[in-house]
Amino acid sequence: TSLPPLMADVGVIGMVPEQWSSLWQPRHHVLRRLAAFFNVVWLNPAPGWRQIGWSRRSPPDEPPDAGWAIDDAPPYLPTVHRPAWLRTLLRRTRIRRARRRLLNQGARYVVLYLWRPGFADALEIPHDFSVYHIDDDYAFDGARVGLNELEAATIRRVDQVIIHSPRLMELKGWLNPRTANVPNGVDYAACSTPAPEPADLAAIPHPRIGYAGWVKPQLDWALLDAIAAQCPEMSFVFVGQNKPLEQLAEEPAYRALNRRPNVFFLGVKTSDELTAYPQHFDVCAMPYRVDPYTDCIYPLKLHEYLASGRPVVGTPIRSLESFRGAVMLARSPDEWRDALLRSLAPEANAEPQRLSRQRIAREHEWWRLTGQIAELIARGVDHPGAERIRDRVAACIHE
Numbered sequence: 001t002s003l004p005p006l007m008a009d010v011g012v013i014g015m016v017p018e019q020w021s022s023l024w025q026p027r028h029h030v031l032r033r034l035a036a037f038f039n040v041v042w043l044n045p046a047p048g049w050r051q052i053g054w055s056r057r058s059p060p061d062e063p064p065d066a067g068w069a070i071d072d073a074p075p076y077l078p079t080v081h082r083p084a085w086l087r088t089l090l091r092r093t094r095i096r097r098a099r100r101r102l103l104n105q106g107a108r109y110v111v112l113y114l115w116r117p118g119f120a121d122a123l124e125i126p127h128d129f130s131v132y133h134i135d136d137d138y139a140f141d142g143a144r145v146g147l148n149e150l151e152a153a154t155i156r157r158v159d160q161v162i163i164h165s166p167r168l169m170e171l172k173g174w175l176n177p178r179t180a181n182v183p184n185g186v187d188y189a190a191c192s193t194p195a196p197e198p199a200d201l202a203a204i205p206h207p208r209i210g211y212a213g214w215v216k217p218q219l220d221w222a223l224l225d226a227i228a229a230q231c232p233e234m235s236f237v238f239v240g241q242n243k244p245l246e247q248l249a250e251e252p253a254y255r256a257l258n259r260r261p262n263v264f265f266l267g268v269k270t271s272d273e274l275t276a277y278p279q280h281f282d283v284c285a286m287p288y289r290v291d292p293y294t295d296c297i298y299p300l301k302l303h304e305y306l307a308s309g310r311p312v313v314g315t316p317i318r319s320l321e322s323f324r325g326a327v328m329l330a331r332s333p334d335e336w337r338d339a340l341l342r343s344l345a346p347e348a349n350a351e352p353q354r355l356s357r358q359r360i361a362r363e364h365e366w367w368r369l370t371g372q373i374a375e376l377i378a379r380g381v382d383h384p385g386a387e388r389i390r391d392r393v394a395a396c397i398h399e
Contacts, residue, residue, distance in 0.1 A: 002399070003036055005067035006392050007378060007385040010038040011102030012111045013095060015119040019044045020070050023241065024271035026135045026164065026184050026300060027115050033370040034113075035067035036396055037389060038377070039105055041098050046073030046090070048080070071098055088121050095125045109381040114158065117151040123158070129380045130158040131373075134168055135184070135298075142218070142291040146171055155179075160376050165298040167318045182373060183319075185366035186303035187275070192358055195276035200266050201237065207344050209313075210237040210281030212274050213301045215265070217244075220289040220315065221253035226333040227287075228260050231340065236260075236285075239277045241268035278308035283343040286314030290331070295319075302327075307361035309354035311343035326357050367396045 014031040020042055034040050073079075077094045080087050099110055109128040114120065116138065123130055132154055137145045147155075152175060155161055161179040163169050173179045201208075209231075211219075215238050228236050236257075248254050257263050269277075278284050284305035288294045295318040302319070305312045306326060313336065314320045316329040330339040342348060371393035378386035 003066075003392070003395065005035060005039055006037045006388060007383055008039055008067070009106055009108040010111060010377070010381060010383060010385075011099075011105065011107030011109065012038045012040045012113050012377070013098045013102070013122075014040060014042045014113045014115070015095075015122055016042060016115050017045065022270035022272070023268075027133070028271075029185065029187070029366045030133070030370055030373060031113065032068065033366055033396070034374060034377075035065060036392060037067075037371075037374040037385075038111070039067050039102055039107060040069070041101065042068075042070045043094065043098055044070060044072050046077055046079040046094060048078055069101075071101070091121065092125055095122050099125060099127075109383070111377055111381070114154070117148075117154040120150065120154040120157065129160070129377060131160045131162060131377065132158040133162040133164075134172060135164045137168065137171075137293060137296040140293065142289065142293040145292045145296055147175075159380055162373060162376075165296055165319050166322070167296045171296070180372070180376060182369050183364060184298045184300050184303070185364045185369040186307050186361050188303075188307050188362050188365045190272070190275045191278070191304045191307035192309070192361070195279055197280045198273070198276050201239075201277060201280055204235050204237060204264055206235070207233075207282040207340075208235045208237050208280070209283050209285050209340060210239065210277060211285045211287065212239045212269075212277045212281075212304070213299075214243045215240050215248070216242075217247050217251065218288055218294055218297075220287050221251050221257060223289075223315075223333060223336070224287050225253045225257045225260070227336045227340075228257060228263055230333055230337050232262055234262060234340065236263045237266065237277075237281065238264070239266045239269055239274065275304065278305050278310055281308075281310055283340055284308065284310050284312045286312065286317075286320065286327070287336075288315050288317050290315050290317055303361045303364040306357040309358050311348045311353075312357070313339045313343055323360065326360050365397060367393050 012034055016027050031040055031042055077090050102110055112122050112127045112130045114132045155175040161176045162182050163173055164183050169181050242248055286299055298319045312327045314327050320327050328339040330336040371389050375386055375389050
């Protein structure tokens with residue numbers, strides 16, 4: 001947004017696990033939009049001391065904007081892992097530096113916004129409010145989910161917890177009474193406004209069954225290979241970066257799928273580029289494995305798919321169960337073939353069905369969800385500007 005921050009006397013330090021980039025995750029969407037309400041600093045993780053001088057800095061084309069800044073670590077504040085006391089000292093010095101920056105800009109309130117439990121030592125720095133945002137189970141393990149001691153202590157200690165999925169609310173939401181469920185959202189205008197067909201998609205035959213997002217081990221590759229074998233008349237398209245490539249390369253079903261003539265991998269795209277692809281799929285797919293880990297996720301692509309208006313088929317992970325009317329759920333290859341055929345039928349693509357899917361997506365517009373977080377922060381520091389947040393949200397949506 002081109003609007004100045006609504007409450008410029010509130011400064012937010014975003015403590016994030018990776019450098020700012022064009023591949024947006026929920027933290028990119030939330031922190032970037034919070035800059036419409038507060039002064040926000042995205043704290044790029046410091047490179048290790050061996051990487052100083054050649055590590056990637058913040059993107060030069062990231063436009064300057066009132067309320068928004070990306071902070072790169074100076075060479076004298078690298079990341080070190082040992083000894084522990086030095087690691088903590090360097091990180092806290094970095095946070096104090098960001099805090100001084102906000103205070104010099106006129107901040108009267110400083111908010112620490114944590115995106116990993118490992119940043120809990122930042123809570124030793126003087127601040128007025130703290131948020132811990134949980135958008136994954138950080139064990140990243142299909143067989144083991146839940147709380148570890150560090151995360152439990154972080155949840156208890158912060159002033160506000162944000163959790164994105166129903167299963168994680170059950171596992172972790174009981175520890176702190178100031179816990180709010182805020183799901184992942186969508187840039188509705190970007191995903192619903194008609195876009196030209198991407199050039200690398202144009203030659204791929206219809207019907208196209210498409211997946212747009214991180215290409216990762218949590219997808220059910222054996223299921224996908226079986227579906228592609230059963231449906232040779234359909235094109236299966238994967239758009240996005242492989243993560244991690246080495247682990248995928250060891251997956252036999254992934255390798256088998258790569259060899260099928262009706263399967264296409266189009267590679268990494270920026271988040272802006274990615275929005276066009278679902279509009280030109282015939283069916284959007286969320287073929288996750290069903291396990292304790294995937295039951296904790298809330299796919300970022302869910303509302304991006306729905307915003308396109310296209311039919312959606314997914315496996316019955318926990319967060320998709322709530323959208324059973326808008327998303328067809330299927331488990332076995334036979335169930336998937338049946339769901340795909342029904343999704344390709346005229347009834348599933350009629351105007352009322354398309355508008356119904358888009359209505360759900362519009363309710364999950366990122367501006368609305370970030371506005372809820374901004375209200376929690378503003379009320380947490382007892383700021384009178386909290387009463388004006390909903391008007392700012394409306395202005396940002398229609399800007």
